[in-house]
Amino acid sequence: MEELTERQETILALIIHEYVETGEPIGSMTLLGRYGLGVSSATIRNEMSALTHAGLLRQLHTSGGRTPTEEGYRYFVRRLLTETELPSDEKRLISHQFYQARADVDEWVRLAASVLAHHSRAASLVTAPHSSRAVFKHLELIGTQGRQVLMVIVLQGGDVRQQMLTLAEAFSQEVLSQTAAHITAACAGRDADGVAAEAGPFSELGRELIRLITEVMRRADAVSSGDLHHDGLSNVLAHPEFAQSDTARQALRLLEERSFLDEVLAKALSPGIGSVQVVIGGEGAWEELRDCSMVLARYGAAGYATGALGVLGPTRMAYGRTISAVRYVAGLMSDLMVEAYAG
Amino acid sequence: MEELTERQETILALIIHEYVETGEPIGSMTLLGRYGLGVSSATIRNEMSALTHAGLLRQLHTSGGRTPTEEGYRYFVRRLLTETELPSDEKRLISHQFYQARADVDEWVRLAASVLAHHSRAASLVTAPHSSRAVFKHLELIGTQGRQVLMVIVLQGGDVRQQMLTLAEAFSQEVLSQTAAHITAACAGRDADGVAAEAGPFSELGRELIRLITEVMRRADAVSSGDLHHDGLSNVLAHPEFAQSDTARQALRLLEERSFLDEVLAKALSPGIGSVQVVIGGEGAWEELRDCSMVLARYGAAGYATGALGVLGPTRMAYGRTISAVRYVAGLMSDLMVEAYAG
DNA sequence: GTTAGCACTCTCCGCCCGAGAGTGCTAACC
C-alpha cells in the first residue's frame, strides 16, 4: 500500500471517527462543517476521491457520502490509531470488581465477559483458563451403589475435569479411595505421558483408570472452547447495520458453531500473552463475518494456565476504546492469575 | 372461562395450527378452502367472531384475518393439545447421542441444549445438575509458593466447586494436605449445617476453612443459574416476528440477565421432576417477553441432583412438538442420572 | 495546488391509487 499524505490520513481518520459515531455515510460538506479543516469542500472532495481509488473508502451511491472499507479500517488501526488507555476511573472500577470476585475462580470469567461487553458495547467472549500442558495433581473416585464411578481429576492450576465410567465389576468406596490415593501418589506432578508411564505396577482397575486419566489430560492439552462464556450479544443487535436481522442471525449462528470458535480462539492464542489482535471483516476467512470485527487477546500466567478473551462487534466499531478495554482486562486477569498460581 | 362448543374448539385449533405454520393471520375463507369443514364461510365467521369476543382470537385490522391471543394459546395448550410423542426414529437418534456422551458429564448439558434447540427450532436453556441439598464429600487444598490456596470442594453427586483464598500465613503443601484430609474425614456425608458443627476441634486454619466450605455449600444449595448452557439463539431470530430486531434484542437481553434467569429457573424447578411447564407470553410477569413463550421442565435424580431445562421461542410456536422434545430430553437425562448416581 | 460554481445523479419520503383479502350485516332458507 502506498503512503498517504498527512492530510489524507487526517481525513481518513475523521471519516472513520464520524462514521463510527453516526453510522451514516460522510460527505465532504459534513466533514467541513463539523471539523472545519483549513481547506474548502472541493479540496476535501479531491482527497476523498483519492482515498476511494486507493481502496480505503467506498461510495455506495453516486451521491451518498463515503464509508470506510475494511482496508480503510485496517490502515486506520495499523497506522493511525493513537494508543489510548481506559480512563483511570473506569480502570479503578473494573479492578475493584475483580478484586471483589477474587475468591471465586469461575466468577472471573463471567466478570471479564460482562466488563468487556459493557465497555466495548459489543459481544464478548472469554474462555476459562486452562493449562497449556496439563499436569496431574489429584484423583478422586466417587462410587455409587452400582458399577458407575465418577472420576474427578484435579490438574495443576486448579483445572478440574469430571468423567463418568462404568467398571466391569462393583468396588467398595474404600477400595476406590485407596486406588485413587495410590494413583495420586504415583502420578502427582506428571504430564500426560508421565502419567501413562506409571501404569506398570497397577492392577487392571488401576491401569484402566490411568488410561482414562491420560485421555482426559490429552483433551485438556488441546486448545478448547469447552468452557466459554459470552455476554452482550444484545449489544450487537442494537447496531443499525444488523437491523435486517439476517446478517445478525448469521453472526449469532457463527457464535454457536464450535468449529468456528475453535479456529478463532486458536488465532487469539497464537501470539504471546498481552498482545492484542484485531481481525477486521473476517479477513476473507469467514464469509459470514463480513460486517463484523473481532478484537482478541490471550491472558494468563505463562507456564501455568492461559485463556483467550475478546470482543465481537460490527466492523463499524470504536476500535480505540475496544482495544484499550481488551488489553486492560487481559492484563488484569493475567496479573490476578500470576498472583494466584505463581505465588 | 366459559366452555366452547366442539366446533369452536376445532376452529381455534385449526387457526392456531395454520398460524403457527404460516405466520400470517387466518381468514374464514382460507380456513374453509384448506380444511373444508362441513359449513360455510359465514358460519365460520360467526364462530370466529364469538372466539374473538371470548378473548381467544384477535383481529389486528378490520379486514385482516385473525390471530390467536395469548389466552387462545393457553386454552389450546391446556385443553386441546393432543399429547404427542417424538417420532421413534428421532427418539432413537437422540438417545444414541446421549449414549455416546455418557462418560462426559459436562457434555450432557451441552448436548441437551443442542438437541432441544434443534428439535424445537428455538432457543434452549439447560442448567448443569446440582444437588438440591449439598452433601460434603471431599476437600482438596492446592497451595502455591505464596499464601494463596485453591480450595477444591467435591460434593456428593459430583458437583465440584473451586474457591481461591489467601491465608494469613504460608503453609507447606504437606500441612495443607493433612488438614484437608482431616476435614474430609470429619465432614464427609454431612450437609452445610453438619459441616459447620464439626468446626470445634480444629485449629484456626481448619475453622476458617470450614467456614468457607459451609459458605460455598450454602451457595450451592440455592437455586442457581451459575452454570447455564444455551443454544439455538439464532433460531429465534429466524422468525419473522423478530424481523424488526428490537423485540429480538429485548428477548436476547433478558437471557443475559441473571436475575431473570434465576426467576425463570426457580419457576421451572418448582413442580416435580417430569412435569412440563408452559409459560405463554410472559404471563404478565415479564413485560419484555410479550412475544415469547417458554416450555420448561426439571430433570435429575431426586435426592441426588437436579437441574432445569427448557426452550424459549416465539409465542407462535409449535407447542406440541416442543413439549414432546422437552419432556423426552428431561426424561432421558433423568434416567441417565438415576443410572449414574443411584446405581 | 486550491477554490467557486454548476449541472447531474442518487436516495428517501410522502402521496395516491388500485388490487386483494376479509369482515359484518341483512335477508332468505331449511
Add this chain to the structure above:
DNA sequence: GGTTAGCACTCTCGGGCGGAGAGTGCTAAC
C-alpha cells in the same frame, strides 16, 4: 333457530410518481 348467500365496506399492501435533500465530478478561475 341455526345456517347460508349476497353485498357493501374497510383496511393493508405494493407500485408508481415527484419533489426535496445531499453529494459528487467537472471546469474554469485564482
